[in-house]
Amino acid sequence: MIRFFRHYISSSALLQILGDACFFFCAVYVAPHLVGTHYFHVHDTEGLMARGFIFAAVMVSSMTAGGLYESWGWEGGLFGLLKRILLAISIGIVVMLFLFYAFPNLFIDHWVLAVSLVLSATIITTQRIVALYWMGLKKMRKNILVLGTSARAAKIEHLYHENDRQLAHRINIIGYLPYGNIAHHHVAIQRIIPLSEDLIALAEKYQAKEIVVAVRDRRGNLPMDELFRCRLKGIKVTEISAFFEREVGALQLDSVNTSWLLYSDGFQHGLIVKRMFDIFISLILLVLTLPLMLIAALLVALEGRGSIIYTQERVGLFGHPFTIYKFRSMRKDAEKTGQAVWASVNDTRITHFGAIMRKFRIDELPQIFNVLRGDMSFVGPRPERPSFVQEFNAEFPLYQHRHNLKPGITGWAQVCYPYGSSKQDTLEKLQYDLYYVKNHSIFLDIMILMKTVQTVLWGKGAR
Structure with a gap:
């Protein structure tokens, strides 16, 4: 494991990322010679280099989103591996075409792009099959x-x-x-x-x-x-x-104490940089998802009675309450008793379209406005309801420390642990939240965003 910006990264995953980036970069250099296109000169080293870096960055990000640098990315054997590689390449193609449309100066001839993708996919698939063989022999542990x-x-x-x-x-x-x-x-x-x-x-x-x-x-x-x-x-x-x-990637509560937390490194939060990061990501996501939110609002309105936007009081920074916004995914009488109720597997209170929204996190998109208002951060601990927080503070002594940062739309606990529906789940997720509070950085935020894309693509942890 290698520590990078206070967060540990698997050395094998880092080597894979660097190796894949080199493959993608070199593919852009080799493809024009194979295609023989004159759309841009093959000797235009500076132009090829810029395109190579962009192509490598986009494709490595797509591979990350596809879960190909995670251990679970090997699930399903060769078939599961090929499925994830195909998904990653598909995402990469969409992003590259969007970049070509938005920035014409970055245009790469379609044949050059196709050959680059074929070369890269062949090399990376071969490398993954070899790695799968070595993992089976347990040589690298x-x-x-x-x-x-x-x-x-x-x-x-x-x-x-x-x-x-x-x-x-x-x-x-x-x-x-x-x-x-x-x-x-x-x-x-x-x-x-x-x-x-x-x-x-x-x-x-x-x-x-x-x-x-x-x-x-x-x-x-x-x-x-x-x-x-x-x-x-x-x-x-x-x-x-x-x-x-x-x-x-968690602080085991039975293995730490207050003095260990006090004297350990971490807890260094660049709040101004984080706020700028939140606004930048939120504005981009708002532009990209606005059509989807309009369609979701229409379907929520057609499915049943009740408001389109569901509001609820949650606990934010330093324990201060705020109003959170979500698309309504449950029936209007979901909590007719007035008591806060845990969501459960196959919860009957969830509407048909609500189940789809929850699976792909569409119901949480209105929280972008919470981020822009400053109530929330894009990445942070999950905001909980006041009644739950009061109960957890009394039962778990370190629970209050998760409120030292703004709550987030997504977070380290959300991408590392399934949806919590009990006190034991809350305790497990608290260990990941405290790790994030201790080791927070923009680098870790970017990693969490990548893992969130994986969660949305594969529908993990939704309820």
């Missing part, structure tokens, strides 16, 4: 030993085997080393490696590149000399809370 068999160590095992496919693609948890006065191991006995040798010998024996310290009571109970010698040998030693932040 990093070996890790975990020191401790506590409940926190068991959390790593749970994520590794059940909840987080990305974790299993990046690392290989060799086993867990029992240490300290533990009456009961929370890790399966077959996953425990007896501590019969010192840490260096065990690390070298299993070719471990990192040791994660998951001992709960660390006051005088850690083998500090052995851990220090491991560091000197080039074996990384990581505290479990930092491990979760790096590998999962």
Whole structure:
């Protein structure tokens, strides 16, 4: 993992992005020679370079939107891979044609564009098939030993085997080393490696590149000399809370405390730059989606009684309430008792067109006006209702910290975790929200926007 603007990026994904960008860039250089077109001179290096950069940027963005740099992008094997590549190329073609129409100086001959796409698709598909083969052989994962068999160590095992496919693609948890006065191991006995040798010998024996310290009571109970010698040998030693932040993109609440949050890096927010970013993205999206919003408004009006725009009080920055705007997607009597009710799977209160809007996030488009008004940011924690916030503040001590930033239309928790419909889901999403509050940057916002496009295209997490 590589840390970039306080956010961790998979080194394999970064290499894929750089490699794909080079393929796309070179394709624009090679295509004119194959086509033989004289629309622009093949020796016009400066013109080709500019077009190559634009083509590479558009296509890499399309590949990102298609989920081809995510671990779930490998789901479905070869067929799923080809489907996502085809979708990414289709998106890229649409964007390139739009750019040609908006900026005629960027025009690339259609035959040159077609050959560039064929070359790129062939190379990238071949590279992905080879990568799929290597992933099957598990050649690229990093070996890790975990020191401790506590409940926190068991959390790593749970994520590794059940909840987080990305974790299993990046690392290989060799086993867990029992240490300290533990009456009961929370890790399966077959996953425990007896501590019969010192840490260096065990690390070298299993070719471990990192040791994660998951001992709960660390006051005088850690083998500090052995851990220090491991560091000197080039074996990384990581505290479990930092491990979760790096590998999962969330702050595990049972692994952090207030002092850790106080002294850790992060919490640096360029609010002026973020506000400019919000206005810029909102205006672009407003122009692009205005026809869609007009059609949605018409269909909402035709489907049933009630207002087209649904308003509701939500909690914003520093706990101040504001009115949020959405297209109405539920029946008028959805909360006839006056009590706030969780949305659920196959919720009967949702209208037929409302279900479609929720799946593709169309119902949230009016929130663009909330962003322009300054009530919301484009990216941030999901705004919740006052009754829920009051309940969560009392139950989860760190919940109030998610309001240190403006709420967003989309956010890190929304793209990393399915739609929440219970207190346990709220607790899980809080861990992602706190990660965003701690590590927020414009770079992370752009990543979240890319992941949001993936969510819309594949309909993940909607309810």
